Amino acid sequence: MKHLMRTFALPLLVLAAGPALAHNPMCECEELPGAQVKCTGGFSDGSGAPGVTLDVIGYDEQVLVGGKLGDDSTLTFKRPDGEFYVLFDAGPGHVVEVDYADIAQP
Amino acid sequence: MSQVQAVPASPLKQRWLKWRFHLNILLILIPLGFMPKYFADARLFRGEAGLGANVINDIQVGPYTLDLAEMRDEPPRADGPAGHFKVFNASLCKACVNGVKAAYLRIGKPRSLRAAGTIFFGAPYNMGTSLPIPPRTKPDAQVWITLEGWDGSMHQASVPLAKASPATVAWLEKQGGKK
Numbered sequence: 358m359k360h361l362m363r364t365f366a367l368p369l370l371v372l373a374a375g376p377a378l379a380h381n382p383m384c385e386c387e388e389l390p391g392a393q394v395k396c397t398g399g400f401s402d403g404s405g406a407p408g409v410t411l412d413v414i415g416y417d418e419q420v421l422v423g424g425k426l427g428d429d430s431t432l433t434f435k436r437p438d439g440e441f442y443v444l445f446d447a448g449p450g451h452v453v454e455v456d457y458a459d460i461a462q463p
Numbered sequence: 464m465s466q467v468q469a470v471p472a473s474p475l476k477q478r479w480l481k482w483r484f485h486l487n488i489l490l491i492l493i494p495l496g497f498m499p500k501y502f503a504d505a506r507l508f509r510g511e512a513g514l515g516a517n518v519i520n521d522i523q524v525g526p527y528t529l530d531l532a533e534m535r536d537e538p539p540r541a542d543g544p545a546g547h548f549k550v551f552n553a554s555l556c557k558a559c560v561n562g563v564k565a566a567y568l569r570i571g572k573p574r575s576l577r578a579a580g581t582i583f584f585g586a587p588y589n590m591g592t593s594l595p596i597p598p599r600t601k602p603d604a605q606v607w608i609t610l611e612g613w614d615g616s617m618h619q620a621s622v623p624l625a626k627a628s629p630a631t632v633a634w635l636e637k638q639g640g641k642k
Contacts, residue, residue, distance in 0.1 A: 383545035401545035450582020
């Protein structure tokens with residue numbers, strides 16, 4: 358037992374010291390059939406973002422759709438007419454903007 | 464009478480027994496080779512080596528001034544599906560420290576204070592942030608600095624990306640605006 362512990366002590370310690378992960382916010386949107394848009398939010402360390410604010414804002418700064426991401430970190434809404442952008446807002450300075458031109462049409 | 468016989472050790476075992484002590488010395492020497500990089504990094508992170516590369520001094524943002532620099536003179540780094548990021552450092556002027564509540568950085572003019580970009584964190588004299596670089600950024604893009612004051616005021620200024628980070632512009636041109 359003691360021998361086993363000695364053998365594995367170093368590898369275990371190396372594994373336990375997890376690398377310092379950045380967690381940059383990210384948001385991806387795709388268009389679904391029926392003029393619906395589905396946006397998925399999250400962080401680059403792999404964690405989801407349930408409950409985070411996601412607003413759809415027109416180019417005139419009017420909030421068209423205000424919502425929060427569901428338990429699966431997604432929000433589906435009807436695609437507004439005209440020019441807009443999606444703002445994934447996880448707090449000041451932790452935002453992602455997705456322009457309507459970047460939302461792929463099916 | 465005991466019949467203990469020395470087991471003839473294999474040549475490999477013999478070499479191991481002979482050289483393992485010297486191998487230990489080698490294991491001590493290997494980290495020494497990484498020392499210069501370690502100390503250079505420590506100096507950079509503590510701010511003793513200055514703010515970073517391509518420092519732009521005294522950028523006037525409303526009533527305040529600040530210095531901006533990229534952490535390292537290198538192209539943006541990938542962070543998985545979140546895209547590419549570039550670390551910038553900034554330092555507020557001594558007189559500004561009490562007036563400024565938050566500093567933001569963004570490529571292109573922010574649409575609103577809410578979408579002012581990525582926020583600087585850390586001590587006011589040596590703040591850092593990682594700026595997302597959209598793949599379709601034009602090489603002549605501007606980096607916008609937004610300062611939010613405790614009095615609720617908002618001040619903005621911009622510097623050319625080509626001046627703030629030539630390596631990023633070179634990287635964008637190599638990409639050719641694709642993707």
